[in-house]
Amino acid sequence: MSWLVWSAWTAIFALFETWALLNKRDGDTLSENTRRLFRTRTSKAGRAAFSVTWLGFSGWFLLHILTETM
Numbered sequence: 796m797s798w799l800v801w802s803a804w805t806a807i808f809a810l811f812e813t814w815a816l817l818n819k820r821d822g823d824t825l826s827e828n829t830r831r832l833f834r835t836r837t838s839k840a841g842r843a844a845f846s847v848t849w850l851g852f853s854g855w856f857l858l859h860i861l862t863e864t865m
Contacts, residue, residue: 815823822831833848834841859865 812825815825821827829845830836833845835845855865
């Protein structure tokens with residue numbers, strides 16, 4: 796059952812992101828929203844926060860997949 800939920804979530808995300816890329820409006824893609832959320836264009840603290848968050852998540856996910864824990 797969980798594969799169905801993950802598949803549906805992935806498909807819905809792909810549809811929304813594709814639509815956002817095709818309509819050419821500013822501010823509606825995941826990347827643009829992430830930049831706005833962390834203020835990466837205007838704030839060194841925002842860049843640092845995003846970097847720490849991204850590296851932390853990436854490190855956790857790598858260990859999670861490779862060691863099958865957490």
